[in-house]
Amino acid sequence: MKTEILHNFTSRSRAATADEAQRGKFRSAMDFLIAKRAAQFPDPTEWAELRESGQQIRQRALAYLPKLLVQFEQKAQQNGMTVHWAETPLEANQIIHGILQRQQVRTLIKGKSMVSEEIELNQYLQAHSIQALESDMGEFIVQMADEKPSHIIMPAIHKSKQEIAALFAAEIDDTPYTEDVDELIQIGRQALRQQFFNADAGLSGVNFAIAETGTLCLVENEGNGRLSTSCPRVHIAITGIEKMLENLADLPTLLTLLTRSATGQPITTYVNLISGPRRADEQDGPEEVHIVLLDNGRSQAYADVQLRQTLQCIRCGACMNHCPVYTRIGGHAYGTTYPGPIGSIISPHLLGLAETRDLPSASTLCGACGDVCPVKIPIPELLLRLRVENVTRAGTKDHPAVMRGQGAKYRLSEKLAWQAWSLLNTTPALYLASRRSAAGLRHLIPSVKAWTQARVMPKIAPQSLHELIKAHQEQKS
Amino acid sequence: MSARAHILAKLTASHDQPGWPAPVALKTNPPRTINAADQLAQLKTMMAAAHTEIHEVSSENWPEKVAELTQAKNLNNLLIAPKTALGKQLQAQWPVDGVTLKYDLHHSGGKEELFFSVDAALTSCRSAIAETGSLVLWPSPAEPRLMSLVPPVHFVLLDAHNIYPSLTEVMQAENWAAAMPSNALLISGPSKTADIQQTLAYGAHGPKELVLLIMV
Ligand code: SF4
Numbered sequence: 001m002k003t004e005i006l007h008n009f010t011s012r013s014r015a016a017t018a019d020e021a022q023r024g025k026f027r028s029a030m031d032f033l034i035a036k037r038a039a040q041f042p043d044p045t046e047w048a049e050l051r052e053s054g055q056q057i058r059q060r061a062l063a064y065l066p067k068l069l070v071q072f073e074q075k076a077q078q079n080g081m082t083v084h085w086a087e088t089p090l091e092a093n094q095i096i097h098g099i100l101q102r103q104q105v106r107t108l109i110k111g112k113s114m115v116s117e118e119i120e121l122n123q124y125l126q127a128h129s130i131q132a133l134e135s136d137m138g139e140f141i142v143q144m145a146d147e148k149p150s151h152i153i154m155p156a157i158h159k160s161k162q163e164i165a166a167l168f169a170a171e172i173d174d175t176p177y178t179e180d181v182d183e184l185i186q187i188g189r190q191a192l193r194q195q196f197f198n199a200d201a202g203l204s205g206v207n208f209a210i211a212e213t214g215t216l217c218l219v220e221n222e223g224n225g226r227l228s229t230s231c232p233r234v235h236i237a238i239t240g241i242e243k244m245l246e247n248l249a250d251l252p253t254l255l256t257l258l259t260r261s262a263t264g265q266p267i268t269t270y271v272n273l274i275s276g277p278r279r280a281d282e283q284d285g286p287e288e289v290h291i292v293l294l295d296n297g298r299s300q301a302y303a304d305v306q307l308r309q310t311l312q313c314i315r316c317g318a319c320m321n322h323c324p325v326y327t328r329i330g331g332h333a334y335g336t337t338y339p340g341p342i343g344s345i346i347s348p349h350l351l352g353l354a355e356t357r358d359l360p361s362a363s364t365l366c367g368a369c370g371d372v373c374p375v376k377i378p379i380p381e382l383l384l385r386l387r388v389e390n391v392t393r394a395g396t397k398d399h400p401a402v403m404r405g406q407g408a409k410y411r412l413s414e415k416l417a418w419q420a421w422s423l424l425n426t427t428p429a430l431y432l433a434s435r436r437s438a439a440g441l442r443h444l445i446p447s448v449k450a451w452t453q454a455r456v457m458p459k460i461a462p463q464s465l466h467e468l469i470k471a472h473q474e475q476k477s
Numbered sequence: 478m479s480a481r482a483h484i485l486a487k488l489t490a491s492h493d494q495p496g497w498p499a500p501v502a503l504k505t506n507p508p509r510t511i512n513a514a515d516q517l518a519q520l521k522t523m524m525a526a527a528h529t530e531i532h533e534v535s536s537e538n539w540p541e542k543v544a545e546l547t548q549a550k551n552l553n554n555l556l557i558a559p560k561t562a563l564g565k566q567l568q569a570q571w572p573v574d575g576v577t578l579k580y581d582l583h584h585s586g587g588k589e590e591l592f593f594s595v596d597a598a599l600t601s602c603r604s605a606i607a608e609t610g611s612l613v614l615w616p617s618p619a620e621p622r623l624m625s626l627v628p629p630v631h632f633v634l635l636d637a638h639n640i641y642p643s644l645t646e647v648m649q650a651e652n653w654a655a656a657m658p659s660n661a662l663l664i665s666g667p668s669k670t671a672d673i674q675q676t677l678a679y680g681a682h683g684p685k686e687l688v689l690l691i692m693v
Contacts, residue, residue, distance in 0.1 A: 028675075029675055032675050033675075053503060056498075056500075056501055056503060057503065059497070059498050059500070060500040060501075060503075062497075063492070063493075063497060063498075063499070063500050064492075064500070065488055065492060066485050066488040066489045066492055069484075069485065069488070070485070079657075079659075085479070085480040085481035085484055086480055087480045087483055087484060091480055135682070136672070137670045137672040137673070137681055138670075138672035141672065141673075154671070154672060154675075155672070156672055156673070159674075160674060161673050161674045161676070164673055164674075181673045181674065181676040181678050182678045182679075184673055184678075185670060185673065185678040185680070185681055186680070188681075189680065189681060189682060192682065193592060193593075193682075196592075196682075197588070197589070197592045197593075212654055213653075213654055213657045215657055221668070221669050221670055221671075221681070222668055222669070222670045222681035222682045222683065223626055223668040223681060223682035223683025223684075224681070224682045226622070226626050226662075226682075226683065227626060227627075227682055227683075230622045230623060230626070230660065231623065241484065241488075247654070248648060248653060248654045248657075249645065249648065249649075249654070251644070251648075252643065252644040252645045252648070255644070256609075263671070266523065266608075266609045266610070266665075267609040267610075267611055267663065267665050268665070269527070269664065269665050269666045269667070269668060269669055269683075270662065270663070270664060270665075270668075270683070271611070271662065271663035271665075272660070272662055273657065273660065273661040273662070274659070274660055275657040275658065275659055275660070275661070276659045277659065278659060279618075279659055281618040282616075282617075282618050282621065282659065283618060283621040284616075284621040284622050284623050285616075285621075285622055285659055285660060293484075295480075295484045295487075299484060299487040299488055299491075302487075302488055302491055302492075303487070303490075303491040303494075304491075304494075305494050305495075305496040305497045306496075308497065
């Protein structure tokens, strides 16, 4: 089923571009976010310095990643937290399920976590009779509609307030239809309050994990992240292994880059720094804190210094906000947890290139994503690299097998056609001969049906440039 | 091999590949020299922009101000932390009867009361950050985390002497890295969301109103 979803990128994006209402919603949402971000970085010198520091902090952390993970684990344990490691989504799900089972938890209240989407935790728990309830308003809406987030920061960006009003009226007891956003939010608040009160366990994502102090940093505006992590007696945090920072002193720079790039806020309403469960004399806070460190293909990206830059990402979403492709097709067309430019460079590591073969081409290479990335990930370069990996057979001498699913788009006929093309153009005699038979040239061009859907097939001129010049010179002399 | 060993082995095998930029020492910004008045002004501007209600008070008259606001806002009750210095002063100087509640989650029904019948709470804060308009709270046994989160109105008392230019400065000055509390918090306004059609709405899950009392 997953394969089917992923391989349908072309048909999904075609359907999405035909949906004018949806395109309008994305266009206005992206314009809003672009303007808000721009207002936060008015000074180009400050922006340049900040993102330079941001890049260096992330690259320094990645340089020491194995050491930092061990240091983080030690510190977190000293602070009274339990650290778990998972290589695959299944392992992560089993770990979380195990904790909930031991605690006899039937309902899990969730703060926002894209990694939990990545491992499809809700579905896994549901299959094991545990209800996972999203409490971020956007996620709450998306879960109620039985959909997936279409943006990593604003999960319900694809829905209009009319759609949300209808959804609430239909799904929440005693709720009249209202398009008043304040009222809708209050309805959501009331619906979730009882759940926070009842929940025995809460789950959250992690924006940064600080190795020096064994601290989890969580950034949010609503307070649902704070509630999920301080109200229930068990708190489980899940994060990719790349989210490590070396020092607490690294945090301010990344925090300011993250919140300004993501939603154009100087800071979010809440920055929550969690360094352990409740201490002996404290009245609230969880009695147990568990952290799940997930690999799921990240160590594959880490193995190659060019692709490793993917892991610098702080998930601000700015690249998708500025992407002309994302704006037109929306997040669902990608069929992956992380859409847009960051999704196109990270998903191949999480799911394998065979499953995500179309994503590296889902870009105009206009460069907007690379220009706004606050940690200077050269996204267009990485997209090109993945396109090469797509058509390179694994194990050939210039391309050691790094990527799972390498060579997904490799076709011998295409390879031969390009080899012939190159031979033709670098061998004058052959070139001349081929010029005399334009038809001969045309059949060497690989199938261009898709290409000509939006373009006119060029006609081969009756006379070549060489012939024209020759004729011109003869005329002159 | 355990997942831990496997992941670490994979990372270690590739961590010092040539080509990855060598870590450089980051330049640390010299402490900013913003004078106290400017810091206060900046804090107020930023917090007001984030929808915070701000009042200047003195170290003597603030309990009266809290009482006045509690009445003006028609609040039925106010949760306080009785064992803190601020809780003691408030109780000593509280001019009206019957509206303060004392925080005790251990008490049966304490949590239920907190969730469903408390209108407002008053907490202290440790320091504040001018640059972003943020309050620094380190919840404690006497003043637990949910006080600043669950009730719909949150009053905070800040001593203007504890304002720092930026997060970096406050972390350095207070040497956070040496001993982090179980939960440290920056609060920069009332709870909000823009998840429905980018329309800003306050009071998503946390307080709908943040009322800052600055002792100048
Ligand atoms: S790749 Fe860069 S711009 Fe995109 S989400 Fe990550 S940090 Fe933000």
